[in-house]
Amino acid sequence: MSGDVAPQLEHLLRQALAPVEPPDDLALRLERTLQSLSDLAAEELESWELRAMRDPRNWARPAAAVVVGGAAGAALVVLRARRHHPAAPARSGIGGARDVAERALRDVGTEARRVIRRG
Amino acid sequence: MTESKSKRQLDDEFSDLYRAHLRDVYSYAYYRVGNHHDAEDLTEQTFLQAYRHFERAQRESEGRPLRPWLIRIAHNLAANLYRDRSRKPSAPIDDTTTLAAVHTTEELVEGRDELARVLEGVTQLPDDRREALIMRFALGMDNREIARALGRSDGATKVLIHRAIRQLEGIIATEAEGTK
Numbered sequence: 283m284s285g286d287v288a289p290q291l292e293h294l295l296r297q298a299l300a301p302v303e304p305p306d307d308l309a310l311r312l313e314r315t316l317q318s319l320s321d322l323a324a325e326e327l328e329s330w331e332l333r334a335m336r337d338p339r340n341w342a343r344p345a346a347a348v349v350v351g352g353a354a355g356a357a358l359v360v361l362r363a364r365r366h367h368p369a370a371p372a373r374s375g376i377g378g379a380r381d382v383a384e385r386a387l388r389d390v391g392t393e394a395r396r397v398i399r400r401g
Numbered sequence: 402m403t404e405s406k407s408k409r410q411l412d413d414e415f416s417d418l419y420r421a422h423l424r425d426v427y428s429y430a431y432y433r434v435g436n437h438h439d440a441e442d443l444t445e446q447t448f449l450q451a452y453r454h455f456e457r458a459q460r461e462s463e464g465r466p467l468r469p470w471l472i473r474i475a476h477n478l479a480a481n482l483y484r485d486r487s488r489k490p491s492a493p494i495d496d497t498t499t500l501a502a503v504h505t506t507e508e509l510v511e512g513r514d515e516l517a518r519v520l521e522g523v524t525q526l527p528d529d530r531r532e533a534l535i536m537r538f539a540l541g542m543d544n545r546e547i548a549r550a551l552g553r554s555d556g557a558t559k560v561l562i563h564r565a566i567r568q569l570e571g572i573i574a575t576e577a578e579g580t581k
């Protein structure tokens with residue numbers, strides 16, 4: 283360091299780069315997300331097999347599990363899953379909606395399993 | 402059930418880690434990316450990735466603090482962010498917002514210009530030097546922690562910080578000359 287300049291600069295750096303408090307809503311959102319991920323039992327997630335996803339009668343159960351986990355957490359996982367299909371073309375009609383729902387649930391299951399899996 | 406108890410313990414420990422270091426990760430993210438929007442996203446992604454790999458990180462840390470590991474995750478995610486966007490931050494840190502948010506009125510009246518010059522100088526440093534200064538001065542990390550976060554040796558980190566401060570001195574001096 284050069285003479286007295288560096289200590290003075292270090293003092294200024296401590297002031298200029300003071301820690302920044304995260305916004306309250308970020309802390310709340312993160313805690314809810316982590317809590318919902320934690321709450322989703324691994325056994326439940328393991329049951330989200332693709333073959334089950336093919337039967338529309340099974341869609342309600344995993345979807346309910348996600349909803350119970352917390353809207354914020356579910357939204358975040360869904361958002362992350364959605365990034366895998368950024369250019370998915372918009373489709374209309376019942377068939378298109380079913381495809382989209384099935385794909386979304388599949389992605390949510392994959393993402394959630396990935397997040398919650400330990401080792 | 403041993404397995405579920407283990408998971409509960411891990412979750413509790415992760416919760417402690419999260420509470421202890423949320424501000425660190427957010428501060429690092431904010432000074433690294435220069436705006437609150439990206440900093441929030443980076444902080445979220447950092448903790449989600451940390452949660453995914455927490456058990457292994459604990460096992461491999463052999464009792465050492467996990468803050469450098471967390472910051473390393475944020476560091477890698479930030480690098481990916483810029484790689485994806487093929488650019489560095491489009492604007493320097495919002496001096497007005499940051500200074501108003503983290504400093505008292507008295508400090509601002511006394512040294513706002515000086516602090517703004519320092520912040521502006523920091524944004525002009527190369528990435529590795531800027532990051533080292535953020536870790537040292539915003540997070541209060543010591544050389545060993547910074548070395549672990551950046552994947553460098555302790556000696557190389559010491560040199561990196563020394564050179565960062567020297568370069569920052571030069572930038573500020575040049576700016577001061579230019580305004581005379």
